[in-house]
Amino acid sequence: MAVFVDCHCHLNHPPLDSRIVEIVEKCREGNVLKIFNTAGSFEENFKVIETSSKFKGFVHPVLGISPHSANEEEIEDKLEKILTLIEKERPSAIGEIGLDFHFDYDRKKQFKLFESQLQLAQTLDLPVMVHSRGAERECLEKMTEFKVRGAFHFFLVPELVDEIKGKFLISIPTIKSKKREKVIKKMGLEGVLCETDSPFAWNGVNEPSNVVEVYDKISSTLHLNPEAVQEKILENVENFFRV
Ligand SMILES: [Zn+2]
Known part of the structure; x- marks a missing residue:
């Protein structure tokens, strides 16, 4: 039987938040059997916990503060609260965390958020789901420094794949881009995950059930049997998240 996993999406982000039951149902019908529901903002963390406990074993929580919160007021205080929350909840992963140099967020604060959460990931032996837009090399250096189990989410930089591989x-x-195809070719099946980043990354509103498109793309790009691709990626998911 076909089995798909969406390793990174935001179910509690509008407009998905009002249709969660329907979205989960659609996933089950399409054999998307695990969803990693990820927090972005401080407030979203509490909603992610609630949704994950409602769909236990199906929707897995990924908690953290993204670099996009770096300019917010009382961010230090929010960070402390999230670190405590992660220790208590023991989510499937810490995310999305990282660095974003594409937009104008305070870089010093971004590093503080990223490093504190990497440190906790190392202490608790939790994997990290990393946002690295425009700061891919800097993220790679930090992840190496903290010796964490990590995945680059939404990654489209073929030139760096050789350094990440393994x-x-x-x-x-x-x-749909040439860069995505190049990343798949260079990375191969070993060490890849599939994601939708719903509700983003789609022409219209994205949903976790669309993750099937990524699996199809990997099979056709690598000329591999779809079932073999699903099996290997499921193994990657289980090894990474330990679920
Ligand atoms: Zn995301």
């Missing part, structure tokens, strides 16, 4: 995973998004 050390970290790459999560392939639902973005």
Whole structure:
């Protein structure tokens, strides 16, 4: 039987948040059997916990504060609260965390958020799901420094794949581009995950059930049997998240 996994999406982000029951149902019908529901903002963390406990074993929580929160007021205080929450909840992973140099967020604060969460990931032996837009090399250096199990989410930089391969995973998004194809070719099946980043990364509103598109793309790019691709990626998921 076909089995798909969406390793990175935001079910509690509008407009998905009002349709969660329907979205989960659609996933089950399409054999998407695990979803890693990821927090971005401080507030979203509490909603992610609630949704994951409602769909236990199906929707897995990924908690953390993204670099996009770096400019917020009282961010230090929020960070402390999230670190405590992660220790208590023991989510499947810490995310999405990382660095974003594409937009104008305070870089010093971004590093503080990223390093504190990497440190906790190392202490608790939890994997990290990393956002690295425009700061891929800097993220790679930090992840190496903290010796964590990590995956680059929404990763489209073929030039860096050789340095990542064998050390970290790459999560392939639902973005149709030449760069995505190059990343898949260079990375191969070993160490790849699939994601939708719903509700983003789609022409319209994205949903976890669309993750099937990524699996199809990997099979056709690598000329591999679809079932073999599903099996190997499921193994990657289980080894990485330990679920
Ligand atoms: Zn995301």
